[in-house]
Amino acid sequence: MPALQRPSEADKKDSPHALLPFLQTQSQTTLTRLYQRPSSCLSVFRLLAPLERQIVMNLLWLESAIATSTMVAWVQRDGRKLYEEALGNLSRLHILPNSAAKLALNFTFKTSLRQALTGGGTSGSFGVPAEKDEHSGPSIKTLDSFALERWETILHYMVSSGTGQQPAKPSQGVLFLLQRSSLMSSFHGGPLQITSSGFQFLLHSPHAQLWDLLLQYLHLAQERQMDLVEVLGFLFMLSTMELGREYLTENLSTTQGVLLEDLRDYGLIWQSKPKSRRFSPTRLGTTLTSSSPPLPTTISASSGPLDGFIVLETNYRIYAYTDNPLQTAVLNLFVSLKYRFPNLVVGMITRDSVRRALMNGITADQIISYLITHAHPQMRKNNPLLPVTVQDQIRLWELEKNRLKSSEGYLYTAFTSQADYDLVLNYAKQLDVVLWENAAKRCFFGSLEGHLRIKEFIERRTQNSNS
Incomplete structure (x- = not known):
């Protein structure tokens, strides 16, 4: 039996997955029902931190409980605190009992995870694959194009709101969720506009953006009195399906049928027609609980330092080496664009452009954070990375707007x-x-x-x- 290793520095810095705190608030009855599905157990196992996964694997094949003192003996002294935190997290997920004397996995979780890893069973928790024929469903390229189109529609609508442009509208369900999650808001009864939270949302990776929306959907599902186990079970089932494969809808419950229609609007599921008896998960769906990229091409406004494209000069002029319409639209939120070329956008950060962004709820720190996140590799040789005069002026323009406060x-x-x-x-x-x-x-x-x-x-x- 392998000893528990001390986590690496990278493991220590990893924050827990956004779904785990939500699962930890659920009752033991709800989680036990969820753990009856092998696909759900496998998905939850993927979301755990490395040390938590190691603890589960050390206990998974034991037929009886193990004394806590024996388990502690495997842990290095300087890793005790992380070990205790891991036990606490697993206990709140009801994977481990609250008992301090002995440790053993939740029997339902252990049985289902074993089945997920070794195969067998006829529960259909991983979906029921459709038989392949001459019309064997869409290609992976078609699925990727569909997912990109749906996801781009949502993000383009957010960044184009309040700019006078008329982008394609997402479905009413998506618009309601964007408003419900405070990513967009109707100011003074006008059209929906992006909020400060919405701009921060654009800085996240596509994977984090997707889970931000899905968590809001889960809260909404509870209010609509939908069976939460059915909703979570379907999301976890999607995350374990094979990309490019068709699956049957016959074994889906009524709740999951509703979910099927809703997730089409987000690009997680493809169907040839709304009432089709088959569906295919897209890459957005199959990577829900994995570390693989959720999209074939990163079209999010957040592409990371290695893909930096912005050069900012001390005279407030910006050169953005991009032909991505979404990145250009995000810049347009706080930059006065002057010229557009096939792979270059030139603009100026002005008092009016920053004030316009501030009026939309975007803060000075968020603007500076975006510029730092997407700075060109040549900019990263500077110290400080952004010109201090520009940073200070952006913050001064914000203070200028906030000089007067009204209170009732x-x-x-x-x-x-x-x-x-x-x-x-x-x-x-x-x-x-x-x-x-x-x-x-x-x-x-x-x-x-x-x-x-x-x-x-x-x-x-x-x-x-x-x-």
Whole structure:
């Protein structure tokens, strides 16, 4: 039996998958039902951190529980803290029991994961493949094109909102989810526009973007009283399917049938027609729980430092070496574009362009972060990477916009004596609701939340004085 190894520095820095905190909030009954599906157990195992996967594999083939003291003996002294954290995470997923005396995998999880690794069984949790014929379904190239088209439609709609352009609209279900997740918002009853959270969303990788939306879908599914186990089970089943293969819809539940229609809008599933008895997962679907790229070509606004394409000069001029329409559209959110060539876009960061971005909820730090993330390799030789004058000016333009703040509240004035003013002011300060005060004029401004308590305090003082 192999000893538990100390995690590498890279493993320590890996943050947990976005889905795991959501799973940890579910009840033991829900997770046990989910673990009855071998595909779900395999998918959850893929999402675990390296040390957590190692613990599971050390326990998977044991027929009886092992003493905790024996397990601890395998761990190096300086790795104890990480080991305890891993046990805690597995316990919250109900993969391990809460008992401190002995360790053993959840029986349902162990049985299903064994089956997933060794094969066998007729549960159909990995999907029911359709028989191949002369019409054997779409090619992988067709699936990739479909996924790209659907995903680009969503991102293009986000970055083009509020710019006067008329991009293709995603489905109503997608638009509702974008608004529900605060990635887009309707300001003052107008059309949907990208928010600060939406711009930050564009900085993420396609894989992270997809799970951001799917997590919102899971929360929405709970509100719609959909069977969460069916929804999660279908997503996990998709992630274990074979790319380029067709699968039958007959064994899908009613909930999964609804899910099938919704996921078409995101490009995770391809069907020749809406009522087809067959479907094919795209690369977006088959990589949900893997580390493989979810798209054949990274069309996300976040492509990483190695693919940097932006050169920023001290005179605020930007040269973007790209022919990607999406990256150009993102730049247009905070840059005044001047010229466009086949593989080059030239523009200026101006006060008006930054103010326009700030009005859309984009912050100065997000603009600077985007420029740093996508800086050209030649720019990365500079120290600091971006010109300090440009960074400072972007932040000054933000401060200029934020100089004035409006707050709702009440102005308290006309006190009969200095003693009354001091008494009420001190009481308001104890409540931490004083926004402004002027001792010379005996007045202060309090927030809306504290008004009722201040009013009651004044009324009590008045009654006591009258009595």
